[in-house]
Amino acid sequence: MPPLIDNENVTNQSLMDQEKKSAMDESENKSNPEPTSVSMNPDNVKENDVKDECLSEINQEKTCTGEDAEKEEEEYLDILGNGSLKRKILRAAAKNAKRPISSDLVTIKVEGKLEDGTKVDVYDSLSFVLGDGDVIQAWDLAVALMEEGQVIELQTDARFAYGEKGRKPDIPPNSSIAYIIELVKKDYPMDYESMSAAEKLKYGAVRILDPATCSDTAESLQKLLESRLKCYNNMAACQLKTDAYDAAIKSCRMVLDVQPDNVKALFRTGKGLAAKGETKEGLMYMRRAQKLDPDTKVINQEIMKLSKKLQAESQSEKDMYQKMLGQKPPAKTNKQSENSSSVWKWTSVIGGVTIAIVAMGITAYRHLQH
Template sequence: MAEEKEINGECTAEVKPHEKNDSSDQKSDADNPATEGAVEENEWLDILGSGQLKKKVIKAGENDSRPERYHVCVVNIQGTLEDGTVVEKYENYRFQLGDAEVIQGLDLAIPLMDVGEEADILVGPRFGYGTIGRPPDIPPNAEITYRVQLLSSESETPLENLSALERKRIGNMKRERGNWWYSRDEHNFAIQCYRRALDFLDDIEGGILVEPDQDGKKPNEDELQDLLEDRLKVYNNLAAAQLKIKAYDSALSSVQTVLRCQPKNVKALFRKGKILAARGDTEAAIPVLRLASQLEPESKVIHQELSQLVKQKKKDSEMEKNLYRRMLGQDKVDENSKIDSRSKYSKISWGLVLGSLATMCVGIAAYKFKLV
């Protein structure tokens, strides 16, 4: 039940053009302000003014046909390193703009393209794969130049028009994208993907369009159950990512959503215990982790976390007892008693020493007297 680089024991699928390493300083959508206005072909446009993201028009497209956020875009794309190595190449690649389905540089630059346009987009590491890179082909701090051709752009299909199977497919795709971000410690982007996944997997007003069974006579209720299972996976993952950024209240709300439906979900119990412990509520965290340990007794991770909390609670109890003693003045009384005892002991000891010396002197005098 590894918690750091794997979510729910799932292997994340290889994703297409992805994101930067340092997400804390960046906005995660395509709504960032960018330089507008006409730019001649073969001239570089410094989109953010930092030199980290540039665009050069190779071939103009249709006027006034730029995509908007959440539009579904189709592109041909090729990414090349500074030494000429091609590291990414996709034809008719379909993605949703502003949903962290491509690296942030492309999410910011493609909204400045017209349909049919072909452009070079230079993406610095800050808006690309960052200090991590993408082993083994993209090194850390790599600058990548993308040749992009925007083939089409269209609005997303309204949720109420999607069948349960289609919503399941899209929701799980966005969940897997979130898992990829999580594996890179890009927790803000992971949270963005998980929330978008829930848009497709959660209930909506008016219900979900359910496809009929093979006999065509009744709705397939198994599809709705599958949606519920996938939804709880997302909430569990969302809680883990929120815990990483110390959004404890939000994380607790996410995990409680899981436990309301599945009170014995071990991963949800484990994460709830960690959230409560992180909030400093050790006493409430221990019984939660004990239940998780009973449900999954072979889990070393749960046992380790529980053992640490039990030790912490014992330490806290001792500190509280010492605090109460100081408040009641017991330490002062005990200290005075120790001083009195030491004084009496000192007097008795000195008395014994002096008596012994007197006896020795008498003995020596008598001995000398006899010798004389």
């Protein structure tokens, strides 16, 4: 007898086989999905490919633009935010390097180039007090953001370099300059009070030439005083060139307070006053300078020019006052014509009398001969 078959077991086994088969079919369909009816259309395929390609290019372009912008931003730092002063780090500083602060004594190595490639401001070692205005503004602003040992490229407009005037003979007016700057070292702020006269002369700033210590000798103090006066005189000359007349007069008076007969200070005070329209006062200072140095052509020429200007101003004032009072200035041409006519009149009379006398003499002489 054949063995008995358990129908329930057979049924369960068949159901299990069907579930396995359907699960295998589903995994096969997932691994090899059938193309949809839309993808089978050639036109749709081309359109989708073009769209995908365009999107890819746009995304790539956005990515590139963003990377370039970030790269450019990393290279140059717009210090003031208006594009007039930018820097790029060429060599980074050490990890523990520190930035200088205002009043620190910094030493830099610097080389500048104009737009045509001309080299300017080339210094292997230049020391200055940060923030004191001893150098151009571009250096003061840029070095304050540097760290010791760092090298940067600095691009500056004329406004933060040598401005509209330039610097004769090498830097033309309104020149943009590119600098390579290395911050060699930074030192703590200088103690001016403890400096000797020789050290003060070395750094040469006007405001540190004033105080003196008791240990300084009379000779060193005299040198210090002379250097101080030279600084003020030179500063006045620069201020006159930049039309800063009030500042120039103030600098000259700092000299005249110590040396009342300083010819240069007298001359520059006169120029400053005349430029402000105070011609009479300016001429007074010029004449004082002329008495001390009568052979200087520049002083003599300036006095002649100011004398003519003062005369013209005085005549202009007289004419203005006469107009205010309703009076007309005298006509010079009429007086001259009257004078000339009277001269001719008397000349004619004298000439006629002389001729008559001569004629009478001749007649008498002839009468006596007969």
